[in-house]
Amino acid sequence: MSSKNFQDSHDVDLLNELRHSIDNIDAALIYMLSERFKCTRQIGFIKAQTNLPATDNKRESNQKQRLRALAKDSSLNPDFAEQIFDLIVSEVVKNHKDISRQLNNKQQK
Amino acid sequence: MSSKNFQDSHDVDLLNELRHSIDNIDAALIYMLSERFKCTRQIGFIKAQTNLPATDNKRESNQKQRLRALAKDSSLNPDFAEQIFDLIVSEVVKNHKDISRQLNNKQQK
Numbered sequence: 001m002s003s004k005n006f007q008d009s010h011d012v013d014l015l016n017e018l019r020h021s022i023d024n025i026d027a028a029l030i031y032m033l034s035e036r037f038k039c040t041r042q043i044g045f046i047k048a049q050t051n052l053p054a055t056d057n058k059r060e061s062n063q064k065q066r067l068r069a070l071a072k073d074s075s076l077n078p079d080f081a082e083q084i085f086d087l088i089v090s091e092v093v094k095n096h097k098d099i100s101r102q103l104n105n106k107q108q109k
Numbered sequence: 110m111s112s113k114n115f116q117d118s119h120d121v122d123l124l125n126e127l128r129h130s131i132d133n134i135d136a137a138l139i140y141m142l143s144e145r146f147k148c149t150r151q152i153g154f155i156k157a158q159t160n161l162p163a164t165d166n167k168r169e170s171n172q173k174q175r176l177r178a179l180a181k182d183s184s185l186n187p188d189f190a191e192q193i194f195d196l197i198v199s200e201v202v203k204n205h206k207d208i209s210r211q212l213n214n215k216q217q218k
Contacts, residue, residue, distance in 0.1 A: 011155045018148045019168070025145045026172065027179055029138065030190055034183035036134045039127045046120045059128070063135065070136055074143035080200050081139055087196060091189050 033088070040092045044099035054096035060089060142197070149201045153208035163205035169198060 047054060064082055071081035156163060173191055180190035 018152050022148050030179045034185040039131050043127050070139045076143040
């Protein structure tokens with residue numbers, strides 16, 4: 001396949017269309033992540049009030065396996081899906097620890 | 110707020126319900142990411158065929174600013190949103206380079 005001049009081709013339109021779809025998907029991802037953190041925030045309060053640890057290795061391991069399977073099923077790189085999950089979990093654990101600290105501070109006042 | 114026994118409380122039900130929502134959201138995230146990579150794969154082919162570079166700093170910078178604004182608007186940590194975006198972009202660039210290599214190999218045969 002020979003290379004062609006980008007400006008001369010109709011690929012400009014297709015590229016712009018694909019970028020528009022990506023922007024829409026990215027907005028959906030952000031709002032979806034925001035909803036996810038609403039859930040984990042509630043879980044953080046439950047955990048802090050009931051002295052449950054911020055992390056749950058068994059649950060995390062099950063989630064990871066499930067997400068890898070879903071990724072494979074949808075032709076997404078499972079290793080990449082796991083990296084995204086790990087990043088989310090590290091943010092969740094940070095938030096849970098913050099919530100726990102906040103509740104402890106309130107109790108001490 | 111005093112700590113309470115987790116097993117004795119109705120929080121078990123709430124925790125399970127929240128975890129179920131998280132699992133649903135995670136599946137949506139995976140499928141959404143898969144769709145995003147379908148778009149970037151097409152872009153990768155356009156870029157490779159037209160000799161455009163795999164990265165586009167101006168586009169990335171605009172995307173980042175937009176995503177940070179969306180994150181702020183939806184009460185998501187903008188720094189976290191940017192970390193997720195960076196991880197996605199690094200995977201995309203990797204894929205674009207793979208596509209470019211594949212096309213070059215075909216041309217050389």
